[in-house]
Amino acid sequence: MSNFVFVVDSNKKPLNALHPGQARRLLKQGKASVFRRYPFTIILPQDSVEPSADYQLKIDPGSKTTGIALVKEDKVVWGAQLTHRGQSIKADLESRSAVRRNRRNRKTRYRKARFQNRRRKEGWLPPSLQSRVENIMTLVNRIMRYAPVTGLSQELVRFDTQALQNPEVTGKEYQQGELFGYEVREYLLEKWQRKCAYCGATDTRLEVEHIRPKSKGGSNRVSNLAIACHDCNQQKGSTDIEEFLKGKPTILSKILKQAKKPLEDAAAVNSTRNELLKRLKQTGLPVETGTGGLTKYNRSRLNLPKTHWLDAACVGVIDDLQILTTKPLLIAAKGWGSRKMCITDRYGFPSKHRSNSKTHYGFQTGDIVKATLPKGKFAGVYVGRLTTRKTGVFDMRLGDNTKISPVRHKYCVAIHRNDGYSYSF
Known part of the structure; x- marks a missing residue:
């Protein structure tokens, strides 16, 4: 089933979202018109005195994709997945910087670098991270214009990077709480692309595996953990990974390299979460927060599939959920164009100027x-x-x-x- 349809009256006041069939009937009968295509919104030709229900807009921020769900009385009526363009922005800035550096090196007309006038505001974020916050807020403000949202929910803490790298950093209760295992497993599933590290199996039960066995000096640090299917986990047992994969040097090299991969996705989420929370509070609506472990606990308890928008629906404290839509809107941030006004060839030399x-x-x-x-x-x-x-x-x-x-x-x-x-x- 598709997402419910947003409705506004003649004064552009948001009303209760309608089932797609009801919206289609109103359009056919000439009792409504299309107001906006994405998200699909219809407008009624008269004012409305219909009381609006309470809608909770839930957000699951991610480094690459953010899940968004609109929940009405424990019913998910609208969902979306927003794909960010952080790496694209970083690449564009590096490309522009290379062109400018090239110009300076050729001693062409260009102002000298003035390092004393570069002041960053408090709470400054790199453009690749700031874009994530701006993308989410753009969509939140847009939905609030078309639906009577009365509250917001944000997954505030997705990963505790310090605890993941060293589980014994502080008190035992902090590390071994009821939801701690969910935090580690969720991070490892993201890191290993939700497939077995040894055989690449998907759509099967995956277990947490120690790359170097604890019996041979291995630790519980996240850099020593991987995801494996049940058969590979049992077959490896307490064998050293070098011995277990001695006939597969390519896979061995790939696993050892992936295990040392930094927590850059977790760092990106942690760098933007507080700024996003501050911006959400500025809307004037009450904001509920929850951890990534609680989100996964809710999703596992309700036996829901792993998707970004359903993760968003599971943010915070919930008793039950009824999914009324199975077709979320897929949104990808594209930006407004290049950051360079001069088009360069493959060597970095100017070839032509962009059209005005x-x-x-x-x-x-x-x-x-x-x-x-x-x-x-x-x-x-x-x-x-x-x-x-x-x-x-x-x-x-x-x-x-x-x-x-x-x-x-x-x-x-x-x-x-x-x-x-x-x-x-």
Whole structure:
């Protein structure tokens, strides 16, 4: 079943979300109109005095993907997964820095670096991390405009990096609490991509495995832990990993390298969680927080599959959940363009300047359109995201990243104007 449909009245006041069938019926009868495509929202032609229910907007922040769920009286009526672009921003900044450094080295006209005027505000975050907070807040504010949200929930502490690296850092009760095991297992599942480290098996029961056995001096540090299926775990037993994988040097090298991988995902989440909490509190709504261990405990207790948006629904203290949607909206942050105004060749030398005009024939890059192509290799009807050119001959990317080209502007009808994000299901 698809997400419930957001509803606003003629004064753009948010009302209770409707079942997709009810919204479809109102549209067919002419009693409502489409107000926004993503998230899908309809508008009624009159004011409404209907009392609104209480909606809780729940957020499960992640370093790469954030889960979002809208819950009404223990019923999940809307879900979304937001994919961030932190690494893309970092790469763009490094590319721009390389171009500027290249210009300085060639002694062309460029202002000298003035290191004394660089002051960072308190609470400053790198752009790649700040974008995660801004992406989440953009979506939160947007949903609050279309749904009567009365409370927010955030998974505040996903991983305790100090406890993960050294479980005996402080008191035993802190380390061995009821939810501690859930924190470690959840981190290891993320680190090893939810598959057996030795045979790559998925869709099976996975267990925590000591790479170097405790009987031979191994510790409980997270750098000595991996995820293995039951058969591999039993087969390895207390054998040293070098002996167990002596006939598989490639797998051995990969496991030892992965085990030493830093906790960069956990660090990214921990660096932004407090800033996100502060921004959520500025909305004026009550904010509930919960740990990552509690989220996994709730999901395991309710026997729900592992997805980002269902993790969000399990944030905080809950008794039961009824899932009324199975088709979350998939959102990917795309940004508003490059950080460089000068296009360079593969060697880093300037090749041409970007156009000053973003709009061509009424469209700009990022617009979601419906294209009806009458002939050619791609004849048919498509819905996708445009890449525009001043010639009027565009490219289109579909939801599965299939490229459709050429697409002429006269065959396009705008569905959703560029807002820095792409959408699919």
